Amino acid sequence: MARNKDHPFFLTLTFNAPHDPFQAPRAYFNKLSKITDTTKRIYTAMIEALDDAVGMVLHKLTEAGLNDNTMIIFISDNGGATYTHATDNAPLRGGKCTHFEGGLLVPFFIRYPGMAKPMVYTRPVSSLDIVATVAAFTHTRLPADRPYDGVNLLPWLQADTGLPHPVLYWRSGYSRAILKNNWKLYENSKDHHKFLFKLNTDAGEQNDLSAKRKDLVTELSRELDQWEKTQTIKPAWPSASDVLIDVGGRLVHFPS
Numbered sequence: 001m002a003r004n005k006d007h008p009f010f011l012t013l014t015f016n017a018p019h020d021p022f023q024a025p026r027a028y029f030n031k032l033s034k035i036t037d038t039t040k041r042i043y044t045a046m047i048e049a050l051d052d053a054v055g056m057v058l059h060k061l062t063e064a065g066l067n068d069n070t071m072i073i074f075i076s077d078n079g080g081a082t083y084t085h086a087t088d089n090a091p092l093r094g095g096k097c098t099h100f101e102g103g104l105l106v107p108f109f110i111r112y113p114g115m116a117k118p119m120v121y122t123r124p125v126s127s128l129d130i131v132a133t134v135a136a137f138t139h140t141r142l143p144a145d146r147p148y149d150g151v152n153l154l155p156w157l158q159a160d161t162g163l164p165h166p167v168l169y170w171r172s173g174y175s176r177a178i179l180k181n182n183w184k185l186y187e188n189s190k191d192h193h194k195f196l197f198k199l200n201t202d203a204g205e206q207n208d209l210s211a212k213r214k215d216l217v218t219e220l221s222r223e224l225d226q227w228e229k230t231q232t233i234k235p236a237w238p239s240a241s242d243v244l245i246d247v248g249g250r251l252v253h254f255p256s
Helices: 026-030 038-063 129-137 154-159 214-231
Strands: 072-075 108-111 167-172 175-180 183-188 193-198 242-247 250-255
Touching: 026 038, 038 072, 072 129, 129 154, 167 214, 175 214, 183 214, 183 250, 193 214
Parallel strands: none
Antiparallel strands: 072 108, 167 175, 175 183, 183 193, 242 250
């Protein structure tokens, strides 16, 4: 940042924590003495250290006079890993490795010059939107010889009307999901599970409606099939292993 402060630059900073192995600086561990569970204490210490590291980056931007001329994006790669017993995603269901909301719904912050006022945007977006959003913000023309899954989020954030993504899809081996019109279908072909949730009234995915709305299960499953046939390629290698995760009192397999 210091070397490039006088001309445009792009920085990707990827933290490896909080993640296993659970390790944190002793000073952060010591100041969290009120947390009696050692595993949760180390995990929380890692988050505290991450917060301070992000703060150092923001301080450097301010120091260089770039704070009001820089788009900042902060995002997590997945929900908390519930199988570590260090964290949970309550009231959301599931966590890392799963296609339930506890695994998919993550912190996603954007700050950019000209932003009118702070806001909370509640419509579904994706990390795939970062490319198109950064390109639009920097007036960069993307190559026109390929399709892009992401969209430029800036118009949507400014107007807050409509849906950036009418449909969202996920797949990892035998685990897949689709979200359309607030309806989310999750399918697991290994355990032969199908769940249907109405997310706008059941964000915690506690009320499975698959038996009551078989018509929707069939419709959304067909859309998933079509998406897989036309928009994806076969993985070059299978998942290295499976993990068994407790989801609402039921053990479910997920590719890791």
